[in-house]
Amino acid sequence: MTATRLIDWPLVDLRRAPEGARDRQLLMGEAVQLVGIKGAWAEVSALRDGYPGYIPEAALTSGTVTHRVSARATHAYSAADFKSPERVSLSHGARLDVLSEQGRFAETPQGYVPRAHLVPLDQRETDPVSVAEILIGTPYLWGGNSAFGIDCSGLVQAGCLACGLPCPGDSGDQEGALGETLPEGAALRRGDLLFWRGHVAWVADPDTLIHANVHHMAVTYEPVQDAISRIAAQGDGPVTARKRLKGLT
Incomplete structure (x- = not known):
């Protein structure tokens, strides 16, 4: 069974198994491929990024979005x-x-x-960081993808999708898929991405990041060097990649 459906709830958790843990979230009107039905649960994959999981079948509908x-x-x-x-x-x-x-x-x-x-829908943003800035103060939520709660990779994906750029749902996949690697020592600019093991942040300006993070439990600005030092000190290691997106005007 494969068919395209839309999300009919304002927000729904995409779970790794029926009644299982949340991996990501889907928003009202987002499209999914319906793979199968298991009791009250629908096995789906999100069209935005291919992310697989389970949602209540009651959260699905058919129709169009504009x-x-x-x-x-x-x-x-x-x-x-x-x-x-x-x-x-x-x-x-x-x-x-x-x-x-x-x-x-x-x-x-x-x-x-x-x-x-x-x-x-066809109106695209040109600055993904401006999209992230709309969400300043949003509470941190593991696996979150909304203005009611969001995590680091959800914030990056929100900015990319609003600009019409394909983007995976998890930070590890985003590190591999997004942009071009910057040489060590290259000056940062707005719209660049910094990656750590299990974390990602937008560069708002050469000295400032914007990211959803557990330290502040919110989407916040943070000085680049403060974040690098803090994340290393808490045992999560150094920056693993500095990337620059392609396809932005």
Whole structure:
């Protein structure tokens, strides 16, 4: 059995086995390949990166999507009125099918979403770090992929996908797949990536990183040298790679 389906919940854990541990998360409207059904669980792989796992079958739907949430987060309201009750909260990166426009709002199957919080799917960002900066202060969450909780590789993937760049889901795979290796001593610039064993961070400027990290339990800025020294001191070793992305304008 292989068929394309969409995520129908605001957020769902992608688990390594039914009832198992979370590996990643999938957002409203993201596409998956349905591999099979085991009881109440669907075996799927995410179209964004091929990540395999299990989600509740009830989280799947069919349909189309036309827009994505470009704000950090938004609400779908019960009417085209900001005073109406909200139906659901949606994260940056969630995908929706816009049926019509009513003033400041876009009508979607989930409710009425502020138009200012949406962009067409084919509208790409040009600076992945600016996407990461939208998520400053987001709580750290192992395996997280949303504005409600995110980890280091989720933050990197969010920036890449918003810019139309393919990106694996885990930092180890990202180190192998993303960009070109910089020579030792080469000056860093915005949009570069620093990798450690089990960790990755964006370069915001030559002296500053932005990353989701356990030390701060949030997405934060941190001086490059402070992060390098701290991570080495806590026993996680030196920087393993410095990469520069290709395909950015």
